[in-house]
Amino acid sequence: MDIQDLEKNLKALRKITPNSEWKKELKFEILKEQKKNYFEISLPFNWTVLSKALVLGIIVIVALMGLFRVEKGKVVLLPNGNTNYLALAEKSLEEMEKLAENDGKEILIAKKAEIEEILKKAVETLPKSPDNIQKTKQIVEKVTKINQKAKKLQNNLGIQIKETKTLTSKTAELLKNEIDETSKKIVERELAELKSSSLSEEQKKMLEKAEELYFEGKYQEALIKILELTNLR
């Protein structure tokens, strides 16, 4: 056997794969083991109160989701913050507009560089992980205003502030994580309660599916499954 044939045979061994059911089960088992403590927490609520909490939770998520829309697969912040850098960026954009009316090109270039630097700092100081809903909401509002002002500058003066794209995508990411985190907490609470409730066979299957979705990190889908389940009650 020459080297080329040997290489072909070796490459063919790449087709060895584990059993797909086992793969799925193992992932489920490892994550389930780690998360089971969440489900063992007994809550001092009765079901009616929990249902209200669930509805309230969904309202929070929907409200948060209402802050953006999806356009051609991209998340776009709707017109509707929190660090000093965001406020500073917004103010600087306003100043730039005034400068354009009275001053020369050199000053505009210098101001543009200053704004991009502030925006870079604003991106760096964005929370790395979900902090609290109110804070995220403020950031989203501030970034939306910055985007509007930057767009206006581009339309009126042809000045493009590139850093706004990074700021928008990072803010959208933060918002998505915030929604995920909120959904996760609600799902954990609901699963804990449902596990100690008496359920029909159909509901048990749906609960199992919701749990599976939860372990896969698909918190919003898990929440929808729980809603469907509770509608059967």
Add this chain to the structure above:
Amino acid sequence: MDKYQEFGHLYDRFIDQIYRFIFLKVQSSQIAEDLTSEVFLKIWTKYLDKGKPIKHPSSLLYRTARNVLTDYYRKHPKKLISLEDYPREISDSFQKIETEIIQEETLKVVFNSLTRLKEEEQDVIIWYYIENLSIAEISQILNKKENTVRVMIHRAIQKLREIIEKENNDKKM
């Protein structure tokens, strides 16, 4: 992305590779499944659950797999299986791979000969020829210079070829 989602991504990306790496060495799907579980559980408990960042996941997973295999061989000394005694499950998996160019019997010989190499020689063959890892990636896993890795791969493939030739000659006799 929370730690559970991070684990999910890591798992989906590497489960096949790590299972295959272990299976090619232990020659049993049951044992490969057990040891692969151990690898991912270790990654979870030692890193992701504690929020420790993983810079080079491929390198970390293969190193963990090697340690798990070393522990396993300590308790279960390695036994070489002759071609005639190959477990049915391995023959079955090779039948699935078989094509016009790749013959089941040849695959068995290659697979069997691979297990006759030293552990580190097996590793570099699996990583370079089967998993398509770059020399740089292999040198990172082994913590060896890239030139050293190149020499190791060259020697290992030559040695594998010699074992296969010997196996084929023995068959003819």
